[in-house]
Amino acid sequence: MKLKQLEGLLGTLQQFSHPKVELEQYPTGPHIASRLLYTAENTFGDISGKVVADFGCGCGTLGLASALLGAEQVIGIDIDPQSLEIASINAADMELDIDFIWCDVNKLRWRDDVVDTVVMNPPFGTRKKGSDMEFLAKALKVASQAVYSLHKTTTRDYIKRTAIRDCNARSADILCELRFDVPQIYKFHKKKEVNIAVDLWRFVPYPTQESADS
Amino acid sequence: MRLLTHNMLSCNIKGVANGFPLRLEAEKWVEKEVELNADFLRHIFPKIEWKALAGAARAVGYCELPEEADAAMLDSEDFLRRFHHALLEIHVEEGALVCPETGRGFPITKGIPNMLLHEDEV
Numbered sequence: 318m319k320l321k322q323l324e325g326l327l328g329t330l331q332q333f334s335h336p337k338v339e340l341e342q343y344p345t346g347p348h349i350a351s352r353l354l355y356t357a358e359n360t361f362g363d364i365s366g367k368v369v370a371d372f373g374c375g376c377g378t379l380g381l382a383s384a385l386l387g388a389e390q391v392i393g394i395d396i397d398p399q400s401l402e403i404a405s406i407n408a409a410d411m412e413l414d415i416d417f418i419w420c421d422v423n424k425l426r427w428r429d430d431v432v433d434t435v436v437m438n439p440p441f442g443t444r445k446k447g448s449d450m451e452f453l454a455k456a457l458k459v460a461s462q463a464v465y466s467l468h469k470t471t472t473r474d475y476i477k478r479t480a481i482r483d484c485n486a487r488s489a490d491i492l493c494e495l496r497f498d499v500p501q502i503y504k505f506h507k508k509k510e511v512n513i514a515v516d517l518w519r520f521v522p523y524p525t526q527e528s529a530d531s
Numbered sequence: 532m533r534l535l536t537h538n539m540l541s542c543n544i545k546g547v548a549n550g551f552p553l554r555l556e557a558e559k560w561v562e563k564e565v566e567l568n569a570d571f572l573r574h575i576f577p578k579i580e581w582k583a584l585a586g587a588a589r590a591v592g593y594c595e596l597p598e599e600a601d602a603a604m605l606d607s608e609d610f611l612r613r614f615h616h617a618l619l620e621i622h623v624e625e626g627a628l629v630c631p632e633t634g635r636g637f638p639i640t641k642g643i644p645n646m647l648l649h650e651d652e653v
């Protein structure tokens with residue numbers, strides 16, 4: 318599938334109808350979402366034929382993009398049932414079968430390493446401090462291959478340091494810097510800042526003992 | 532929810548030590564054909580807890596999986612087909628996942644397991 322085609326399809330998805338501010342619900346736009354998944358697939362081979370988890374899947378954009386690029390199994394997790402409902406409708410509309418779990422990502426208990434790749438646009442932690450790092454720590458624990466995530470550029474050094482020191486990351490690389498449109502209600506510092514700089518990261522976890530598999 | 536997802540879920544209640552596998556109580560399920568990808572099956576096989584998969588498959592009336600499996604079986608077309616079917620073609624729509632230690636049930640509604648915890652479980 319071509320990048321433009323993927324972007325076009327993602328543009329047709331239904332998004333949050335009544336976004337919940339406390340959960341930092343805003344969608345990853347089709348431009349960013351398509352580039353994230355396209356890079357994961359075409360540069361790193363982390364999507365097709367893999368088990369992909371979408372943490373905080375919202376209306377399913379990243380998970381559905383993974384399925385469109387040939388992920389064998391996609392699992393979307395969100396704490397908000399209304400979002401999961403919209404995500405299910407989006408999946409049905411696109412005739413894609415993906416699994417959903419209604420759960421708090423931080424309370425997830427999964428067997429490690431069944432999931433190959435985690436894709437996510439975590440809450441930036443403006444509402445609940447540290448929630449982006451909680452998502453990242455969990456993602457690096459369950460993924461056996463790679464984690465793709467978006468984080469505010471202003472936190473770049475902190476993310477790198479913490480991922481490597483505390484979150485089981487073997488490497489943490491920025492693939493590109495993007496501009497992210499965040500609706501006015503999520504203003505970050507009381508300024509009119511609605512377009513913030515974010516980094517697209519690729520993290521690679523250390524293997525855990527059991528995964529003798531390639 | 533497919534059985535591959537079931538195979539990685541553990542009960543997430545605080546303090547539970549043996550929360551895997553969750554017992555599957557299936558009331559309604561559907562089967563949907565998916566193209567078989569042998570490379571994927573070989574890749575995932577070592578990560579699967581076979582007994583849990585065979586048990587979950589039985590819960591949805593599929594009894595064609597052997598009790599035990601080893602990697603040598605992956606050379607058999609027939610085995611791959613059964614493994615593929617159990618793992619990826621069965622979708623549990625309604626039912627529950629039950630913690631083997633506490634008996635707490637997590638309902639599955641419209642295919643989505645509700646794994647949210649109550650306040651006294653976190």
Ligand SMILES: C[S@@+](CC[C@H](N)C(=O)[O-])C[C@H]1O[C@@H](n2cnc3c(N)ncnc32)[C@H](O)[C@@H]1O
Binds near residue numbers: 343
């Ligand atoms: C920034 S949105 C991203 C939505 C979607 N992944 C996308 O890219 O369009 C963050 C999502 O995380 C969910 N969320 C927030 N806290 C969560 C938690 N503790 N566990 C699971 N999901 C959570 C929100 O409901 C929301 O859907």
